[in-house]
Amino acid sequence: MPWQRKLGRPTDQRKAMLRSLVTSLIMYGRIETTEARAKEVAPIADRLIAMAVKECDNFTTKQVKISAPVLDSKGNKMTKSKKSKNDRSYEVVEREVKTEMKPVDSPSRLHARRMMISWLYRVKDKNGKNINLANKLLDEIAPRYKEQNRTSGFTRMYKIGPRRGDGANMVILELV
Template identity: 65%
Template sequence: MALQRKLGRPTDQRKAILKSLVTSLLQNGKIQTTEARAKEVKNIAEKLISIAVSEVDNFTSKQVKVSKAKLDSDGRKITKTVTSKNGRKYEVVDREIKTDMVTVDSPSRLNARRKAINWVYRVKDENGKPINVVDKLFDEIAPKYKGKNGGYTRIYKLGPRRGDAAEVVILELV
């Protein structure tokens, strides 16, 4: 028995379609697609969200020393001139050491993140800055569904599409 619907596509194309739809669903919270695709995306998204919900509080925080470059008022790095052992002069970025609190994932949460990364593409916003959809899944979406067991998505039927009469639906996070 097949694990997923074939969707009339070769395996690589089918996986690419499903990955892009799952990414859009987690990024935007709602997508419009055909019914067969929506049912497949629903299965994948529900599994990813349930994995994230089970690992929602499974991390620790610790202090880490971080070396950062000093910046001037314009946001440029401050450099200083240094002389080497053989007498040559070169520029070195002036650095400062700070302590920051960082979250450290437990091994099971790290494994869950890696499973989610397999089904999500890297995306950028309209300004070209990268958006980490997996972070959004674990930090925003999963805590929202913490006390819930399944049923994270819903499907609304819109009717047949003009042209090929495929059933169009809206898949959204509840």
């Protein structure tokens, strides 16, 4: 018996489908799919969440200098007029230097982040902005499970009956 269901697809299509399902599960918190697919997605999602829980608080903070443009009351950038060596005038954006505290990943957290990124697709929200699902895993989902001290069981399956077209058993897979 193989260690993984083939799901009636070639390897590349199967991996793409599983990545897509895992990405949707992490993004929305629940998906509706067939039972066989859900049984393949659940262990992958559990591994990613367990990795995130383990590395949740494994970072330090560092002071970083950031150069930001000066904005006027309407939110537009302020500019200055300057002269070049050839006596030509040009506009330069005024900038101010700020210091901010930025989180810095430890090597093991960075490795975990890269492993998560390798399993998750890049997604955009309604407005077209990129959503970093690795950050969502580490910052939002992992702290929910931090105090429970478990390494699996982060997903739950509800059977909802056969699909109308082909009779495949359907389930709702959700994060606990």
